[in-house]
Amino acid sequence: MEAPQAQAKPEPLLELRAINKTFGSVAALSGLQASVAPGEFVTVVGPSGCGKSTLFNIVAGLEEPDAGGILRFEGKSCHAADLLGRISFMPQRDLLFPWRNVVDNAILALEVEGMPRDQARAKALKMLPEFGLAGFEKQYPNQLSGGMRQRVALMRTFLFERDLMLLDEPFGALDALTRAMMQRWLLDVWQKYRRTILFITHDVDEAIFLGDRVLVMTARPGSVKLEQVVDLPRPRRPEVVTSPEFVRLKRTLLDAIEEESIKSFQSSIAQEKPQ
16 A cells, blocks of 8 residues: 655745845845745735835835846746736735725726726625625725725735735735734634735734744845744634734744844944944
8 A cells, every 4th residue: 555645845936035235336236046836925024124015025026136137927037027917916005096985996917907897896896895895986095094994905906816915015004903903804804815915914812823834034135034824713803813823923933033133224224423
């Protein structure tokens, strides 16, 4: 009788190897290596100025890395520019158009792709209840709370149906209670659609609560210092944040981030000293 074969690890949806990025004399990224598997929720944390936004812009197709690195998407080598339009992304601000109502803001990407407006609206209307926006389809951004505006922006990102979603601190501007509610809601939506998500945050609790893995970046020039698997069961309950396992993970991540934050602070002080 043959021994059962181990299940093959899925090929990464996104893979970055030896990625460097410089802006003039400033090195933003150096030797960065990371991968994201299909359906995985990966969170990224690190000290301020470590290159998280540069990483976001490269994966979004908005910025090319320096020559020499390897960028692969869906198993094929590519340039960052090739990813533009193949990945859905949401920046820190919701960027809703004030003259468009909820539905018409949500369908913007579909319209740009050429979908007829009536068809796009019908698709969005079906999705409104899942995003907690039923009954608000005709409201305008100035009539919505911060949390509701973020849900509209996330719905717009989900409607732009791409396998990989980039979310850059989408809950950073919300109060603590609204942010916690939005985190739980996002996990519910992710569990249903199982889109692959790369999520950038400054909040360690958020990174652990949401992620399958947490990537901790070094001080600038940024690279991945620590790749921490989050071995907490799903679905994640709110009370998990006080469990011993959660606290242990948080301590490990905070130690890594603090070490890099000190390096970043010392570097900035050294640069400010008169020559």
